[in-house]
Amino acid sequence: MRIILTRGLVISFPSMPFSVYILYSKKLNRYYTGYSSDLKVRVEFHQNAETRKFTAKADDWELFFKLICTSEHQALSIEKHIKKMKSSQYIQNLAQYPEMTQKLLSKYP
Template sequence: MNNSVYILYSKKLDKHYIGFTENLNQRLDFHLNDSQTRKFTYKADDWELIFTIECESKNQGLSIEKHIKSMKSRIYIQNLLQYPEMKFKLLEKYK
């Protein structure tokens, strides 16, 4: 099992998508190749994976995903990319 929080970015939309999955490769394939028009990522075809955190459990992953989403901040996401120690602090906070 591979519990991961991930962030996708679309230049076309200039938007981020934050998610959690137990199978990152399968989930990326879903975002990039599936044609379900209801899903948010259908609106663009240039999503790229810019960030991942491997989590110890589903609960930890869902808590970290919720935390990142609750920040509602592009700057917070940029800081996650720029400062790797933030990743370790999140893993520690939601152990």
């Protein structure tokens, strides 16, 4: 990320890497897929979600899987792909077989 100040000075800040993450709740036996540039803050948000949010239905969300991406676009594309699969078996396979994650990173550069 670059910020250009009024006198032409440029300050560069390193961009936060985006991650696709999957949370799991034993209580609901459900997965939740998302992406974020600050995974720690996002997981805390889900653990303390407001009642109108899906993740508020349980209080035992744990990080099941994460994949670090090169850009927000890549993270969003992979998140959509995982959600489109609509399969807990697919999600379990992602965690079990590293080659699946490599294929996703290659498919969505």
